[in-house]
Amino acid sequence: MKIIKKINTSAAIALDSAGNEIVVLGKGIGFPSVPYELTDLSRIEKTFYDVNSRYFGMIEGLPQSILLASAEIAEMAELELGAELNPNLPFTLADHLNFAVNRLKKGMDLTGAIAYDIKHLYPKETEIGKRGLEVFKDKTKITLPDTEAVNIAMHLINAESKVEDLSQVMKTTKILNEVENIIESYLNYKLDKNSYEYSRLVAHLRYLIQRLSSNQSVEVKNEMMLNTLTKEYPLIYECAKSIANYLEGTWGWKCNDDEVLYLMLHINRIKG
Numbered sequence: 644m645k646i647i648k649k650i651n652t653s654a655a656i657a658l659d660s661a662g663n664e665i666v667v668l669g670k671g672i673g674f675p676s677v678p679y680e681l682t683d684l685s686r687i688e689k690t691f692y693d694v695n696s697r698y699f700g701m702i703e704g705l706p707q708s709i710l711l712a713s714a715e716i717a718e719m720a721e722l723e724l725g726a727e728l729n730p731n732l733p734f735t736l737a738d739h740l741n742f743a744v745n746r747l748k749k750g751m752d753l754t755g756a757i758a759y760d761i762k763h764l765y766p767k768e769t770e771i772g773k774r775g776l777e778v779f780k781d782k783t784k785i786t787l788p789d790t791e792a793v794n795i796a797m798h799l800i801n802a803e804s805k806v807e808d809l810s811q812v813m814k815t816t817k818i819l820n821e822v823e824n825i826i827e828s829y830l831n832y833k834l835d836k837n838s839y840e841y842s843r844l845v846a847h848l849r850y851l852i853q854r855l856s857s858n859q860s861v862e863v864k865n866e867m868m869l870n871t872l873t874k875e876y877p878l879i880y881e882c883a884k885s886i887a888n889y890l891e892g893t894w895g896w897k898c899n900d901d902e903v904l905y906l907m908l909h910i911n912r913i914k915g
Contacts (some may be wrong), residue, residue: 644679650671650699653707653825657681659690665701666691667760668710689714693730701866705737709744712782713737716775720799729802736798738843740779742871763801772796797850815852818894822848822886829882830914840913847909855896869904876911883907 648656650666655673657665668689672681681687702710711856714733721728729735780786823834834841836853873880883906887898898906 644687644738644843645678646672646675646681647678648707649677651703652672652758654702655709656699657690662730663692666699666792667693668714670707684856687706691730691733694734696828697729697839697842698731698734701738702734706783707736707785709779710734710737710780714769714793715778715782716741717802719774719778719909720768720771720802724767724799724803726803728799728803732802733906735843737804738839739765739789739794739798740787740791742783744783747785747787765796768796769793770798771799796862801846801849813883815849818852818890819845819848821889821893826882826910829878829885830910832914834913838913844909844913847905851898851906855890855894855898865901865904869907872907879907879914882910 644660645658646655646667647658647664650656652673653670654666654668655685657667657679667687668691669686670688672686689699693712713736717728717733717738720732732771751894769792772795773789775795776787776792791864827834858885880903883903884904887903890896890898
């Protein structure tokens with residue numbers, strides 16, 4: 644197998660025997676100068692096909708243990724659901740779980756802010772999410788809150804790529820365009836629609852639209868954190884509130900403080 648590009652010391656882009664570009668994980672495989680021929684294939688722990696190149700930069704900063712855990716959860720989900728999931732799922736899920744670990748280390752529990760009421764709508768995905776937490780604990784030795792099972796389930800639901808009603812697609816697209824305009828106006832910043840940060844923001848907004856349009860409500864009461872971040876990032880708060888005002892004024896959907904808080908976090912991440 645030919646290693647053609649380094650992502651980090653444990654991840655690289657390679658060519659398989661058919662000449663297909665794949666992402667490979669394995670201790671030290673990204674360390675030698677590239678390109679080179681990897682003769683000991685036992686060093687490869689995981690291979691990934693059809694990965695969008697926009698995720699390469701994100702993979703670079705993710706711990707290998709979290710990547711391997713996410714890959715195992717994705718494989719388990721494909722078997723359990725009997726569906727072909729989005730090939731980028733292991734990386735989007737790993738990014739979310741890494742973010743969850745960082746929040747946990749800082750004593751921040753925001754899982755309730757995006758723990759939408761999907762347990763009854765998607766019981767299989769939720770159950771896989773619960774088992775996924777055990778896989779994650781086994782691979783990383785880190786115990787995440789039980790509420791993260793719902794977040795894993797949401798990633799699985801998104802990766803199933805189910806076909807939406809055309810009118811709902813058009814409605815969601817219109818809302819996303821308006822929200823993007825609000826963000827670009829407040830931040831004086833042109834969103835990079837090819838970036839992973841943009842994809843992550845859109846995914847969150849799609850979940851938010853889906854939940855608000857079905858009259859589902861979540862209250863976690865992170866008032867102290869919201870007050871702290873509002874003082875630290877007043878422009879980001881104004882931007883998030885403007886989005887909330889648009890959703891309420893145009894569509895009749897009222898965002899609570901937790902939803903405003905999570906919008907702030909996503910907007911701040913895209914701003915860098």
